[in-house]
Amino acid sequence: xxxxxxxxxxxxxxxxxxxxxxxxxxxxxxxxxxxxxxxxxxxxxxxxxxxxxxxxxxxxxxxxxxxxxxxxxxxxxxxxxxxxxxxxxxxxxxxxxxxxxxxxxxxxxxxxxxxxxxxxxxxxxxxxxxxxxxxxxxxxxxxxxxxxxxxxxxxxxxxxxxxxxxxxxxxxxxxxxxxxxxxxxxxxxxxxxxxxxxxxxxxxxxxxxxxxxxxxxxxxxxxxxxxxxx
Amino acid sequence: xxxxxxxxxxxxxxxxxxxxxxxxxxxxxxxxxxxxxxxxxxxxxxxxxxxxxxxxxxxxxxxxxxxxxxxxxxxxxxxxxxxxxxxxxxxxxxxxxxxxxxxxxxxxxxxxxxxxxxxxxxxxxxxxxxxxxxxxxxxxxxxxxxxxxxxxxxxxxxxxxxxxxxxxxxxxxxxxxxxxxxxxxxxxxxxxxxxxxxxxxxxxxxxxxxxxxxxxxxxxxxxxxxxxxxxxxxxxxxxxxxxxxxxxxxxxxxxxxxxxxxxxxxxxxxxxxxxxxxxxxxxxxxxxxxxxxxxxxxxxxxxxxxxxxxxxxxxxxxxxxxxxxxxxxxxxxxxxxxxxxxxxxxxxxxxxxxxxxxxxxxxxxxxxxxxxxxxxxxxxxxxxxxxxxxxxxxxxxxxxxxxxxxxxxxxxxxxxxxxxxxxxxxxxxxxxxxxxxxxxxxxxxxxxxxxxxxxxxxxxxxxxxx
Numbered sequence: 001x002x003x004x005x006x007x008x009x010x011x012x013x014x015x016x017x018x019x020x021x022x023x024x025x026x027x028x029x030x031x032x033x034x035x036x037x038x039x040x041x042x043x044x045x046x047x048x049x050x051x052x053x054x055x056x057x058x059x060x061x062x063x064x065x066x067x068x069x070x071x072x073x074x075x076x077x078x079x080x081x082x083x084x085x086x087x088x089x090x091x092x093x094x095x096x097x098x099x100x101x102x103x104x105x106x107x108x109x110x111x112x113x114x115x116x117x118x119x120x121x122x123x124x125x126x127x128x129x130x131x132x133x134x135x136x137x138x139x140x141x142x143x144x145x146x147x148x149x150x151x152x153x154x155x156x157x158x159x160x161x162x163x164x165x166x167x168x169x170x171x172x173x174x175x176x177x178x179x180x181x182x183x184x185x186x187x188x189x190x191x192x193x194x195x196x197x198x199x200x201x202x203x204x205x206x207x208x209x210x211x212x213x214x215x216x217x218x219x220x221x222x223x224x225x226x227x228x229x230x
Numbered sequence: 231x232x233x234x235x236x237x238x239x240x241x242x243x244x245x246x247x248x249x250x251x252x253x254x255x256x257x258x259x260x261x262x263x264x265x266x267x268x269x270x271x272x273x274x275x276x277x278x279x280x281x282x283x284x285x286x287x288x289x290x291x292x293x294x295x296x297x298x299x300x301x302x303x304x305x306x307x308x309x310x311x312x313x314x315x316x317x318x319x320x321x322x323x324x325x326x327x328x329x330x331x332x333x334x335x336x337x338x339x340x341x342x343x344x345x346x347x348x349x350x351x352x353x354x355x356x357x358x359x360x361x362x363x364x365x366x367x368x369x370x371x372x373x374x375x376x377x378x379x380x381x382x383x384x385x386x387x388x389x390x391x392x393x394x395x396x397x398x399x400x401x402x403x404x405x406x407x408x409x410x411x412x413x414x415x416x417x418x419x420x421x422x423x424x425x426x427x428x429x430x431x432x433x434x435x436x437x438x439x440x441x442x443x444x445x446x447x448x449x450x451x452x453x454x455x456x457x458x459x460x461x462x463x464x465x466x467x468x469x470x471x472x473x474x475x476x477x478x479x480x481x482x483x484x485x486x487x488x489x490x491x492x493x494x495x496x497x498x499x500x501x502x503x504x505x506x507x508x509x510x511x512x513x514x515x516x517x518x519x520x521x522x523x524x525x526x527x528x529x530x531x532x533x534x535x536x537x538x539x540x541x542x543x544x545x546x547x548x549x550x551x552x553x554x555x556x557x558x559x560x561x562x563x564x565x566x567x568x569x570x571x572x573x574x575x576x577x578x579x580x581x582x583x584x585x586x587x588x589x590x591x592x593x594x595x596x597x598x599x600x601x602x603x604x605x606x607x608x609x610x611x612x613x614x615x616x617x618x619x620x621x622x623x624x625x626x627x628x629x630x631x632x633x634x635x636x637x638x639x640x641x642x643x644x645x646x647x648x649x650x651x652x653x654x655x656x657x658x659x660x661x662x663x664x665x666x667x668x669x670x671x672x673x674x675x676x677x678x679x680x681x682x683x684x685x686x687x688x689x690x691x692x693x694x695x696x
Contacts, residue, residue, distance in 0.1 A: 010654045011515045012491040019498035032652055053483045055651035080486035081479050102490035105497040 006036030033057025052079035067094035074115040130228030143204035161222040170219035241414030272352035285358035440468040480644035491519035529660035543585035573611030596625035604629035620694035
């Protein structure tokens with residue numbers, strides 16, 4: 001899951017980014033509205049955390065321009081403005097959720113997960129694909145109720161494929177969703193991750209190469225039938 | 231009483247007064263005019279009768295009276311009175327006036343007969359030839375004999391006519407009054423309808439819809455002015471509300487951001503076990519945010535103290551040079567850390583008439599800003615000069631400056647310039663507001679400008695002694 005965080009208070013932005021990274025999100029940080037708008041227009045984020053009061057272009061301006069440009073990325077507005085009319089203005093301006101500063105970090109996490117989940121049409125944090133089961137909140141996966149020992153990035157990979165089973169993701173697309181702008185991105189490393197996840201699925205008794213199929217020349221996709229063990 | 235009621239009452243009252251006056255005038259004039267007509271007719275009859283009177287052998291005689299209808303008309307009694315009161319001819323019995331009435335000019339009057347009927351009577355003097363005595367005179371002067379002809383006509387028909395006229399007039403006036411009243415009501419309704427529309431529009435407005443305006447299209451100029459004045463008021467209200475809202479949002483941003491930083495930093499740090507260096511880093515961030523919070527609270531308290539103070543501060547002559555040098559020395563470690571060289575260039579003789587503590591706060595706030603926003607390797611300082619007009623204290627830096635469009639706003643509370651926000655430097659947005667408040671209390675002005683060679687220059691001009 002790749003998240004854009006637009007927040008001008010740098011220590012706060014640093015804390016949020018660190019917390020989110022530790023929860024398996026890859027996070028890009030922008031410190032003003034224009035940079036935020038630029039990043040949000042260039043990169044397909046899973047969600048955007050957007051402060052209302054920003055230098056150069058305020059959060060509402062960023063949001064309106066994004067929506068005007070047809071971007072439907074879920075946006076969580078983060079703000080010091082807690083009045084009813086502020087919230088209404090934010091939500092009417094195209095925001096999907098609203099969190100007033102100061103907030104509990106767990107609530108930010110839960111709201112972000114809910115936004116991403118809803119964006120994929122899921123009603124709960126458990127994602128069940130036959131024998132394979134993912135808990136998006138706890139960030140754990142299991143086969144036949146036996147937990148898989150996955151690293152954060154491995155889980156993120158499996159989550160990405162599992163949220164849209166049947167869809168083929170190229171290596172670069174996967175890398176773009178797993179790594180933030182500052183990371184050294186090498187799409188070959190994706191092959192390494194896929195191999196590791198497949199091995200762990202094999203160990204759990206689910207054919208790794210069948211569940212995560214290689215689409216020659218295109219990338220990888222998750223096979224729903226194989227996940228059911230067929 | 232409604233405005234409409236007042237308008238209708240006014241119009242009806244005025245109409246009533248005018249009509250009453252008109253009625254009085256007309257009914258009086260009508261009485262006079264119609265009596266004059268009646269009298270003229272009676273006089274004509276008297277003349278016709280008089281023409282039949284001749285002098286025969288020194289006596290008055292009637293001649294061919296059968297041919298004259300005036301003699302036959304029973305509705306008009308008459309009497310011919312000769313000299314010495316001898317009645318030559320008469321019809322009807324009336325309390326006639328004395329014959330010498332009307333000797334100089336025809337006499338007219340009203341009398342009542344025995345049965346109480348009222349009569350109009352004309353009495354005119356003639357000479358025997360049938361000529362009136364006051365006429366051409368002369369002819370047959372030798373035989374001329376004076377006599378009087380008195381003719382009466384019943385007053386009742388005339389009175390009835392007058393009555394009918396009065397009644398008709400009254401009826402017409404009543405109708406006019408009714409039409410006027412209804413007209414006034416309709417007019418009031420019509421002219422007040424836009425007023426009601428405006429009232430309804432204003433009624434439907436709420437605090438949240440201050441951006442709405444009363445539609446002025448199609449309003450009469452008078453009402454247009456009212457609506458215009460109202461719209462101007464709305465615009466001022468909207469602006470004031472906007473400013474208030476902005477202040478609140480800036481204040482909540484300034485107050486909540488450090489708290490959010492402390493909370494989030496601590497929560498994220500506590501989510502898992504970390505090494506000592508990571509905890510140290512987190513604690514440093516928490517401490518910095520807490521410091522920012524503390525500064526903000528201190529600034530707020532300073533401002534509220536300045537707000538509460540009534541009247542001019544207790545002033546004394548404060549030598550500026552030692553103050554500036556002391557502050558430069560105190561702030562030197564911070565300036566060094568930020569890579570900014572501090573300078574003070576104040577004439578030793580210069581003293582300002584000010585509250586020493588407040589002046590110190592003012593200079594410190596300005597120097598603090600200069601250090602905060604000047605990039606590493608830059609310079610900042612304080613200088614002052616005075617002349618007969620007063621003294622000016624300037625704090626300058628080689629930083630990015632403040633664009634002209636923002637210079638008035640940065641003096642507002644909690645407003646932080648774009649450059650200040652983009653710098654990533656923490657700041658309450660209250661420093662310059664404090665400078666402004668202190669300057670105001672001293673009757674001094676604050677002007678922001680561009681320093682020659684780049685950077686910001688804040689000049690506080692103190693008025694001269696009077």
